[in-house]
Amino acid sequence: MQVKINRMSQSKTAPNAQAILFSLGFWLLLAACQVPAHGQTAGPAQQKQPSGPGTATDSSPVSAAQQQLYNAAGQNGAQPTQDSFHGSIVTGKATDGVLDLSLDDAIQRGLHQNLGLILQSSSVKNYNGQRLEELQALLPTVNATASIEVQQINLAAFGINFPGLNPIVGPFQVVDFRAYLTQNLVNVSALKNYIAAKHNFEGSKLTAEDARDLVVLTAGNAYLLCIADAARIEAVNAELATSKVSLDQAIAAHDAGTSPRLDVLRAQVDYQNEQQSLISAKNSLEKDKLALARTIGLPLDQQFRLTDLVPFKELDHVDPQVAFTQALKTRKDLAAYAQQVEAANAEKSSAKAYQYPVVSAAGDYGDIGTTPGHSHGTFSATGQVSVPVLQIAKTRGQEADAQYQQSRDKLADQIQQVNQDIRDSLLDIQSAAKLVESTHSNVELANEALSEAQQRFHAGVADNLPVSQAQTQTEQANDQYISALYQHNVAKLSLARALGVAQTNYKDYLGGK
Numbered sequence: 001m002q003v004k005i006n007r008m009s010q011s012k013t014a015p016n017a018q019a020i021l022f023s024l025g026f027w028l029l030l031a032a033c034q035v036p037a038h039g040q041t042a043g044p045a046q047q048k049q050p051s052g053p054g055t056a057t058d059s060s061p062v063s064a065a066q067q068q069l070y071n072a073a074g075q076n077g078a079q080p081t082q083d084s085f086h087g088s089i090v091t092g093k094a095t096d097g098v099l100d101l102s103l104d105d106a107i108q109r110g111l112h113q114n115l116g117l118i119l120q121s122s123s124v125k126n127y128n129g130q131r132l133e134e135l136q137a138l139l140p141t142v143n144a145t146a147s148i149e150v151q152q153i154n155l156a157a158f159g160i161n162f163p164g165l166n167p168i169v170g171p172f173q174v175v176d177f178r179a180y181l182t183q184n185l186v187n188v189s190a191l192k193n194y195i196a197a198k199h200n201f202e203g204s205k206l207t208a209e210d211a212r213d214l215v216v217l218t219a220g221n222a223y224l225l226c227i228a229d230a231a232r233i234e235a236v237n238a239e240l241a242t243s244k245v246s247l248d249q250a251i252a253a254h255d256a257g258t259s260p261r262l263d264v265l266r267a268q269v270d271y272q273n274e275q276q277s278l279i280s281a282k283n284s285l286e287k288d289k290l291a292l293a294r295t296i297g298l299p300l301d302q303q304f305r306l307t308d309l310v311p312f313k314e315l316d317h318v319d320p321q322v323a324f325t326q327a328l329k330t331r332k333d334l335a336a337y338a339q340q341v342e343a344a345n346a347e348k349s350s351a352k353a354y355q356y357p358v359v360s361a362a363g364d365y366g367d368i369g370t371t372p373g374h375s376h377g378t379f380s381a382t383g384q385v386s387v388p389v390l391q392i393a394k395t396r397g398q399e400a401d402a403q404y405q406q407s408r409d410k411l412a413d414q415i416q417q418v419n420q421d422i423r424d425s426l427l428d429i430q431s432a433a434k435l436v437e438s439t440h441s442n443v444e445l446a447n448e449a450l451s452e453a454q455q456r457f458h459a460g461v462a463d464n465l466p467v468s469q470a471q472t473q474t475e476q477a478n479d480q481y482i483s484a485l486y487q488h489n490v491a492k493l494s495l496a497r498a499l500g501v502a503q504t505n506y507k508d509y510l511g512g513k
Contacts, residue, residue, distance in 0.1 A: 044386035085116035085211075085218045088297035103223050106296050107506065110219035111212060113297025120204075121213040126205040127197070134194040140183045149174045160243070175375065178366025186359035196343040203339030210332035213502040220493045220506060222292040226306055228486040229285035235478040236281050239471065240274040242450065246467050247271045249458055263457075263464045270468050310489055310510055312436055315429055323422045323499060330498035330500035331418055337411040344404040351400040357387045418498065425495035432488035439481035446474040 078297040091113065111117065124385035152170035161167060184190060253259030293300055328334065362382045369375025456462045489510055496502040496509040 045316060048121055051253045062239070071452070081116075084119055085114060085214055087115035088113045088294060089118055090153070090297050090299055091297070094110045094299040094302035095097050097303075099302060100307050101299075101304045102306075103220065103308040103310065103509070103510070104290065106223045107216050107219050109296035109298065110215045111503070114215045114219070114295060114386070115219075117208070117211050117215050120208045124201070124204045124208050127201040131194070131197040133200045134197040137187065138184060138191040140181060143180045145176070145178050145180070147174075147176045149176075173370050174368065175366040175370065175372055176366060177372075178364050178368070180362070180364045182360070184358065185429055188353035188356050189350045192346045192353055196346035196350065199339045199343035199346060203336040203343065206332045206336035210259060210336065210500075212331070213500060216502040217493060217497045219292070219295050220502075220510075221490055222288065222295050223306070223308075224310060224486055224489050224493070226285060226292055227310055227354075228482050229281065229288050230306060231482045231485070233278065233281045233285060235280045235482065236274060236475075239475055239478070240271070240278055242474075243267070243271040243274045243471060246454060246457075246471070249454065250464050253457075253460070258460050260462070266468050267464055270471055274471075274475075289346070308500050308511060312485055312488060314433055315492055315495075315509065318426060318495070320419075320423050320426055323426070323495075324419045327418050327422060327499045330414070332500060334411070334414060334418065337407070337414050341404070341407045341411055344400070344407040348397075348400040348404045351397040354391075354397075357385055360384050360386070384386050394491065421498040421501060422495065425491055425498050428491035428500055429488065429495060432484055432491050435484035436481070436488055439477060439484045442477040443474070443481050446477040450474050 088110070150171055150173050152168065152172075154167055155161065155165075156167040156170060247264075247267040247270070250259060250263045254261060254264050287302070290300055292298075293302065293304075298304065359382070363380060365379040366377070367375045368378055450467070450473075453462075453464075453466040453470040457464045457467050492509040493502065493506060496506050
């Protein structure tokens, strides 16, 4: 059903100087607008109809909600991947001195320069663009054109032929300056599409906030790993010094004729093994420092030293159910999943609304004539009601309903995943705390056994085989103790991430509560 009103004003009189100046000024003003290659006179066929069901151009579909937000393992189904959080954007150049880097400095640098977070922020801009695109379908659209056309017509080609009348008309010129307005007055589907895009935009912002927790977890883990490497180097240096003492004792005993050559060879092998372990430990530290620099955006040739040691501190008892209740309020990914459900629900409503009528209006106003000074003001107004009558096998409604159900299922599953993440982290903290206590005792016992074996060898009571065995046990005990400390700190940091407070409270968890 379409109602159209067309009206043309009376012809203007002969142009005067004022009219000519006005027309030329109007022409120059609109010359900045679009100038089509072939001018056309104004008419409803030229007007761009408002988007919506039943019109020439449907409202653009809203992008599907994010398939997967972050989980406790750090995975994300949006554009940034898990590997993105191990990269960064480097700003500045390396300095000549050695940079002192604390844990807080590393995390703050990561929050500004980590690649995963930067990509996620770009994704927010993308969703905002989609939101604005859907909003435009609800707002008026105004376009302006300026055209000049010169043509010559053969009337005989159209079957118009009168005796004595020249069938060739022209050449003549048509000048047209025109503004067009289109507006959706009632379009429920476009409104629901905008609501869905708005929820997707809010969800992307929450996902970006959740990504900040993931940066803290990634950068913190890289820093803790470097601390463990440095502790390992310190332990190996101590073991190397002990091996040197054992080697000197074996050489002295052999020179005195109280010990066989085998003891010297055995001590030399132990000493060289420790040298090899030291080389490997230093290499591991340098590589892990490179990984840390990549995560937080430091130039790879920048020399830096770690200033925080993060010693062992037990975490106070945390009730799993209380922690889970807290996480339901603080986890940004859960809030993002909720926005995804709302967006899917709006898309479901939009699919249903495609069956509703769409009321739209369009109009144009302009000046048309042979020259700007010999022109006529014209306008047209169109009101349109479009109703879908027959759409065979249209499945958009079923797709939207399936997407809505999937988003609800994902939210329910993610809630249980958060519960599991919290309980896993608490179990890891308890287990690592017991390991720290046990391995620390093993280190003390191994050192005591090594001292006893060295004294017996020095006294000539036994050969240095027990010394070699005790050195191996001491090295294993030190490795296990360092590993337990690292596991305990990472488990506490993982708990902070599972609770959704890693960015704000990581110091409390690494330092105890």
